[in-house]
Amino acid sequence: MIEELKNISGKVPLEQFDITSFAKEKIRDMFRQGKVPTADAMVDEIILRAVKEGATDIHFEPAEQELRVRMGFEGIMKRMVSLPKDISENLANVLKTKGSLNAFEKKKPQEGRFSITIGALQFDLRISTVPVLHGERVALRILQKNARVANVEELGFSKENLNRVRSLLRRPTGLFLVTGPSGSGKSTTVYASVNDIQSSEKNIITVENPVEYKLDFASQVPTGIDKSFTFVDALRAILRQNPNIIMLGEIRDAETGIVAAEAALTGNLVLSTMLSSDAVGTIFRLLNLGIPPYWLATTLIGVVYQQLVRKICESCKEEYQLTEAERHGLFVHMLSGQTKFYRGKGCEKCGGSGYLGRSAIHEVLSINDEMRDLMYQQASILKLKEAARAGGFESIFQDGMRKIASGITTVAEFSRALG
Numbered sequence: 001m002i003e004e005l006k007n008i009s010g011k012v013p014l015e016q017f018d019i020t021s022f023a024k025e026k027i028r029d030m031f032r033q034g035k036v037p038t039a040d041a042m043v044d045e046i047i048l049r050a051v052k053e054g055a056t057d058i059h060f061e062p063a064e065q066e067l068r069v070r071m072g073f074e075g076i077m078k079r080m081v082s083l084p085k086d087i088s089e090n091l092a093n094v095l096k097t098k099g100s101l102n103a104f105e106k107k108k109p110q111e112g113r114f115s116i117t118i119g120a121l122q123f124d125l126r127i128s129t130v131p132v133l134h135g136e137r138v139a140l141r142i143l144q145k146n147a148r149v150a151n152v153e154e155l156g157f158s159k160e161n162l163n164r165v166r167s168l169l170r171r172p173t174g175l176f177l178v179t180g181p182s183g184s185g186k187s188t189t190v191y192a193s194v195n196d197i198q199s200s201e202k203n204i205i206t207v208e209n210p211v212e213y214k215l216d217f218a219s220q221v222p223t224g225i226d227k228s229f230t231f232v233d234a235l236r237a238i239l240r241q242n243p244n245i246i247m248l249g250e251i252r253d254a255e256t257g258i259v260a261a262e263a264a265l266t267g268n269l270v271l272s273t274m275l276s277s278d279a280v281g282t283i284f285r286l287l288n289l290g291i292p293p294y295w296l297a298t299t300l301i302g303v304v305y306q307q308l309v310r311k312i313c314e315s316c317k318e319e320y321q322l323t324e325a326e327r328h329g330l331f332v333h334m335l336s337g338q339t340k341f342y343r344g345k346g347c348e349k350c351g352g353s354g355y356l357g358r359s360a361i362h363e364v365l366s367i368n369d370e371m372r373d374l375m376y377q378q379a380s381i382l383k384l385k386e387a388a389r390a391g392g393f394e395s396i397f398q399d400g401m402r403k404i405a406s407g408i409t410t411v412a413e414f415s416r417a418l419g
């Protein structure tokens, strides 16, 4: 829980409307008689509870019988409440109005954002809607504003990977990407990366939608507020202001990918994030976006791929024997020499889960000359992987195994994250 919010109490007793604990008919009667809070109050209560628990997401999922509300903690879902199905449209409308979406459009996905203040803290919420069988599924991503930018040492990189990342960041030009699935902490890593190389002698400009952290060493260009001022417009404009380092929020389509490569090609160090399922595969995603192989081979310097794992709670950590299933699980053979394994027994500090806090596991791909050559020739992924390994590249499995062996995380958690 965020400390500053501990003393703010909710006003709406959501539990009373939970159809998994109370008879649906009884709750329906309360709604009919108007003995219920407004949809606005319910939404505020749900957001407050999620923020207090430190959730990163809230999902409103209409099902056949209920509106299920769940919180996400970087990929781990936890049910908050199951509300009567009848109110799901009202809640969706409130959320869509908050996010300046078209409340009448229910058949197409929409995206938006809004800000809220709770106590002394400000949050940015990104909203997205998707029409589903029983209504509209609404997801909120919660970002705390003005949070502190991390240092690269704090991100859980192994010593070797940290050295690789730091040497990539010290190149004067090129394209450096942080990739991973959604909610894998990519932007934390990319901000920490810029933070690591910032200096008053450098001209650092960012293009973001939205701005997640305020940086006093950079000029930050927010886009997406006015739809006529796009990411690409912003990037082209800043290229005329002689930057040294450019940070782009995300490469999400052909257009942003091509301008990012173009910016790197004209002598800038460009850092960005992208969705991907492994470091070497990112190269193929970029080629598929339509970035010419020659450009990519010339500009791409490195790719970090990452996933978040929960850390074993230090207060209740214990040694244990792997279970039969774990011993036969995927990748555990990589730990064949390992005799000691750890897990959290569960204590008050970790709420009985055995885990406290999160760390990342990584792949750091540093592009070598052989790989450049292969990219230019549009070689197969196998050839690229071979060249990467020859250059010292280690897969996320190797990194994960190392973190299991040193008691940072468990076999079970690693399997969940990569499963």
Ligand SMILES: [Zn+2]
Binding pocket: 313, 314, 315, 316, 317, 344, 345, 346, 347, 348, 349, 350, 351, 352, 354, 355
């Ligand atoms: Zn514990």
